[in-house]
Amino acid sequence: MTDAIVVEGARKRYGEKKALDGLDLTVAGGTVHGVLGPNGAGKTTAVRIMATLLRHDEGTVRVAGHDVRTDAAAVRRRIGLLGQHAAVDEELGGRQNLEMFGRLHHLGARRAGVRADELLERFGLADTGRKAVKQYSGGMRRRLDLAASLITDPKVLFLDEPTTGLDPRGRAEVWSAVRSLVGGGTTVLLTTQYLEEADQLADRISVIDAGRVVADGTADQLKAKLGGDRIDVVLHDAADLARVAPLLPGETTIDEDRRLISAPVSDRMAALTETVRALEAAGVEAEDVALRRPTLDEVFLHLTKEASA
Known part of the structure; x- marks a missing residue:
């Protein structure tokens, strides 16, 4: 299986603060890889670097086979990003939002409309596509966010704490959507504060603290570190x-x-x-x-x- 993400010795400083301190991370293609860590551990910094939104100081970072520093445009064409906060317009309908994202990605009016309908159907939102997003539940809104991040059918999807603030039903809806993505071959890097979320979704988990990986393995392998x-x-x-x-x-x-x-x-x-x-x-x-x-x-x-x- 080809590795979708390879990070070797990545370092990032903000003045005297080390946000990343020699981060090493490998994510296999077609899997969900969970990244856990306390606040300030470097999770969001790592995602921003891998998504080409931030430049690292040292080390090598490759996503979908391309170096994020020297070939950032190629990386951007192959990734999607769902951040911690909603990116959709609440006054527009669900379909209008997806069409807008499609046009921003230069899909053209016809292709953007077709892609919007495909994603609304895929995420169980077809019946509410014309309803204003402000009338959506939290889970529906987050699923629409997820659909928007997939408008270009990315090879790698970054989910940065995707279910923050959702109730259990909303979280379950997002989990189901993520599982369907991976079933279709998408690689997902998931950062989360909900350990149950990583346990439920991740094929492999990396625990980050102070800007470096302190443990890596399946959920069962990590649990075995406490003696079974x-x-x-x-x-x-x-x-x-x-x-x-x-x-x-x-x-x-x-x-x-x-x-x-x-x-x-x-x-x-x-x-x-x-x-x-x-x-x-x-x-x-x-x-x-x-x-x-x-x-x-x-x-x-x-x-x-x-x-x-």
């Missing part, structure tokens, strides 16, 4: 948390507000049985005992904490 399965115990009385900690295997984490204590385990069923017996022997009342996989949120917090240590 975990056991969670919710106690009736938070005062018992300290007593229970020595009863669990490995290093425990405690959430006093939720009366929750958690620990990594290697043998799922043996750990469950032994924990229940230990709680009974100690006379500790538990409201719930459960086995689970680590969440991507826990992985993210663990990795970024390590990187900043």
Whole structure:
């Protein structure tokens, strides 16, 4: 599979601040690649450089086979970008917006109209194409934004926090649209603050902190960094948390507000049985005992904490 994006040693400074500090990133073609990181980690800077909106100071950045510095025009012809804020005109209808974007990309009036109808149908907006965008729901508006970014049928699509501010239904609508894009062969680079979003959509995930990649892999590979399965115990009385900690295997984490204590385990069923017996022997009342996989949120917090240590 051809790599759609290759970033090697990219650096970008704003005065004394290092926005990117030797960023290395490879995105396989026809996949969704998630980029996670805390605020200020360099995610948006990286996207702006890859989309030719910002010049990097050092390193090499290639998108769709072209260098973003020396062949920026060729890169722009092959990419789409959906930023954090809506780019559509709320007073115009959905179809009018797409036609306008088509004309701005020099498609011509006839081709712009045909392309607008194709995209409205593809994103389930055909019945509302003549309605003013200000009457759209948040999810519909974001799908129209996504359609506008695809007006030229790009090889690579950058989604910079595409579902910020959407309710669960709106997010699900955008997720469905993204999956259909990748099914058609588009490569998607997704930056997001919603770790569930990366877990749901991304074939591979890179965690960025302080302008560089601190971890890379599938969601399952990243979760395995925390030791596989975990056991969670919710106690009736938070005062018992300290007593229970020595009863669990490995290093425990405690959430006093939720009366929750958690620990990594290697043998799922043996750990469950032994924990229940230990709680009974100690006379500790538990409201719930459960086995689970680590969440991507826990992985993210663990990795970024390590990187900043």
